[in-house]
Amino acid sequence: MSRFAALFLLGAVAFAGLPARAATVLAGAVEQGSLVVVRTAPGAKAALDGENLPASPDGVFAIGFDRDHGPTSKLVVTLPDGRVETKTLAVAPRAWQIQRIEKIAPALVNPPPEALARIRREVAMKAAARPNDTPQEWFAGHFIWPAKGVISGVFGSQRFYNGEPKNPHYGVDVAAPVGAAIVAPAAGIVRLAEPDMYFEGGLVFIDHGQGVISIMMHMSRIDVKAGQRVAQGDPIGAVGQTGRATGPHLHWAMVWREAHIDPSLLVPGVSAAGAVSGAAVGGD
Ligand SMILES: [Zn+2]
CATH class of the missing domain: 2.60.40 (Immunoglobulin-like)
Known part of the structure; x- marks a missing residue:
């Protein structure tokens, strides 16, 4: 016009x-x-x-x-x-992939009884690190990819571990070598920085305000502390294969309050390679 x-x-x-x-x-x-x-x-x-x-x-x-x-x-x-x-x-509906992950250590699919106390403790720790009332609006700007690599697992897929149906995959997997840099996708406050969680391995929560929280899993190294303020692009640690992971990658999940959000909707498409089969290059 x-x-x-x-x-x-x-x-x-x-x-x-x-x-x-x-x-x-x-x-x-x-x-x-x-x-x-x-x-x-x-x-x-x-x-x-x-x-x-x-x-x-x-x-x-x-x-x-x-x-x-x-x-x-x-x-x-x-x-x-x-x-x-x-x-x-x-609310537009979406179609979800079916994804089968084989050869996961059975103890990680169905934790042994002796792990339950630890898992309960970690569930409480994670719940306490997800405030809904942080007033800042860091979520309102644009997001960047926290790691560079191939997308090896997409949000929402229905997972089968060793043939057993489990929770959907609530994150996007970026396959990258152990030690590859992870940066903050947007500004925020680090709410959790734990090197050794049962399922997640090295785990970091970044609070982007109003209950919008980025969750980074399987990290081999964590370079931030709970309570620390981070700017977009600040290094927070490194890619790893800790916790329940079949290969080195970053699992980036996001929540808004109780809702599971697809982080890939917030960032521009990843370089060329696109989505590939999960188990081949590391997932979960
Ligand atoms: Zn994942």
């Missing part, structure tokens, strides 16, 4: 005296596994599917949609002047 035509249209809209446009704008596609940034009036309140979200003085909210989210979602924004905007969002 020519600049003249655009100006003409703007003029026409102003002339027609249309009501002010909605105060709330969503950035990003609403689909299973997606994280969407909501921008509305400063001081507004928001609720998604009946759950109140923490206040954002700037009117910027993160909302996310789990892998298994149903077909619709309801966003209610209460503006500072009392007006209420209600949006019924269509």
Whole structure:
């Protein structure tokens, strides 16, 4: 459209005296596994599917949609002047791969009884490191890939370990050599930095604000500490094969509150090679 035509249209809209446009704008596609940034009036309140979200003085909210989210979602924004905007969002469904991982040590698929106390302790540790109310909006900028490599496992695939159906794969796997650099995909605060977790091996949580948390697994080295502030691109450690992993790779997961988010939707496509079979180059 020519600049003249655009100006003409703007003029026409102003002339027609249309009501002010909605105060709330969503950035990003609403689909299973997606994280969407909501921008509305400063001081507004928001609720998604009946759950109140923490206040954002700037009117910027993160909302996310789990892998298994149903077909619709309801966003209610209460503006500072009392007006209420209600949006019924269509959550686009996605198709998921089937992935079979063989030759995993049986003790890691079905942990032995003597490991249960340790696993319970680690579950509690992880839950405590996932605050929902960090006020910063680091999630609202763009993300970068935390490691360079081939994608060896995609988000959402239904996993079978040694033929046994297990939880879906809630992350994206980037195959890379042990020792390859891992950087922060966006700014945040490190909430967890543990070198030896039962399932995850070397594990780091980065809190990007409002319950948006990056989870980095199987690391061979961790160069950050809990409580540390990181900027986008800061080194946080190195790729490894620790915990339940079939080869050296980074497992990058993301959550928004309880929802599992697909990190690959937030970053530009990975260089050339594309997705390959999981077990061949290391997964989980
Ligand atoms: Zn993985």
